[in-house]
Amino acid sequence: MVSYKELGLVNTREMFAKAIKGGYAIPAFNFNNMEQLQAIIKAAAETKSPVILQVSKGARNYANQTLLRYMAQGAVEYAKELGWEHPQICLHLDHGDSFELCKSCVDFGFSSVMIDASSLPYEENIALTKKVVEYAHQFDVTVEAELGVLAGVEDEVSSAVSHYTKPEEVVDFATRTGCDSLAISIGTSHGAYKFTPEQCTRDPKTGRLVPPPLAFDVLDAIMEQLPGFPIVLHGSSSVPQEYVDMINQYGGKLPDAVGIPEEQLRKAAKSAVCKINIDSDSRLAFTAAVRKVFAEKPGEFDPRKYCGPARDLMEELYKHKIINVLGSDGKA
Numbered sequence: 001m002v003s004y005k006e007l008g009l010v011n012t013r014e015m016f017a018k019a020i021k022g023g024y025a026i027p028a029f030n031f032n033n034m035e036q037l038q039a040i041i042k043a044a045a046e047t048k049s050p051v052i053l054q055v056s057k058g059a060r061n062y063a064n065q066t067l068l069r070y071m072a073q074g075a076v077e078y079a080k081e082l083g084w085e086h087p088q089i090c091l092h093l094d095h096g097d098s099f100e101l102c103k104s105c106v107d108f109g110f111s112s113v114m115i116d117a118s119s120l121p122y123e124e125n126i127a128l129t130k131k132v133v134e135y136a137h138q139f140d141v142t143v144e145a146e147l148g149v150l151a152g153v154e155d156e157v158s159s160a161v162s163h164y165t166k167p168e169e170v171v172d173f174a175t176r177t178g179c180d181s182l183a184i185s186i187g188t189s190h191g192a193y194k195f196t197p198e199q200c201t202r203d204p205k206t207g208r209l210v211p212p213p214l215a216f217d218v219l220d221a222i223m224e225q226l227p228g229f230p231i232v233l234h235g236s237s238s239v240p241q242e243y244v245d246m247i248n249q250y251g252g253k254l255p256d257a258v259g260i261p262e263e264q265l266r267k268a269a270k271s272a273v274c275k276i277n278i279d280s281d282s283r284l285a286f287t288a289a290v291r292k293v294f295a296e297k298p299g300e301f302d303p304r305k306y307c308g309p310a311r312d313l314m315e316e317l318y319k320h321k322i323i324n325v326l327g328s329d330g331k332a
């Protein structure tokens, strides 16, 4: 058993309370490798933003759970080395799909876990979430739960259509489970194809897809039911068109990739939405930078020469999100 407190990590409780009060959101960035972690920590340290490092089940399998835990511990020390005296870094399990996985993360030094039982029937979602909360709270680990189903793929949980969270269920769910935050479905989804071209209109000037707005009426109704309760938005990448263009220009193929417009995320960040999940944008930045090097310097075979530019582009992306979208800079 390793306590996250010994690793210098923090849970989400205080972060979220401050974010709701202050009208900003905490960035939750996924990481799978050293370059992503370096870029996240550098961006957070230089902007003095609290940050949530997210590890999915897939990331845990890819990078090895022991290594990931030490990487997170190393991230705290790296942040201090960068001049961030009291780093506010949370290590969070993204889309935990079983009690055993959540327990293993709690036991392994995570400061926060998500139990995603949103694909189960309502009562089963409550029962599993409650079981995770009861275990995690013994160690002061915070728990995110999910109600409603996002369109697209949620790790191994897949759904072709989204089912918005039902505002009439949230009080019962939060009370009976004791969860610390609630991920909701209001039209976001995972990946780089959040909407089909049929769901969008096209900007006549640029030819770009313009996605439909998020269901802010559902968010408002949820906030009315649960005033001041921390709300989480998954699937919140914006799919920056400059990265999509770079990827396509240098031999990739991402036709009609589309994300959530930043002005909608800015609006959400000012509300009770206090955690915004971003993974795909970082993948796009990484891929765009690597493709550019490969296309321009076909003789290059030193990974530092293409992972380095990828890291720089991701750092720029994270800083942009922190400063211009979530407003979490200077809050840690």
Ligand code: G3H
Pocket: 030, 056, 057, 058, 059, 094, 095, 154, 155, 190, 279, 280
């Ligand atoms: O919500 C899903 C995250 O983007 C993690 O994706 O399961 O491929 O690591 P992953």
Ligand code: 13P
Pocket: 030, 094, 095, 189, 190, 191, 192, 233, 234, 235, 236, 237, 238, 277, 278, 279, 280, 281
């Ligand atoms: P994106 O695919 O929009 O980056 O969402 C990531 C996410 O929700 C991780 O849980």
Ligand code: ZN
Pocket: 095, 154, 190, 234, 235, 277
């Ligand atoms: Zn997610």
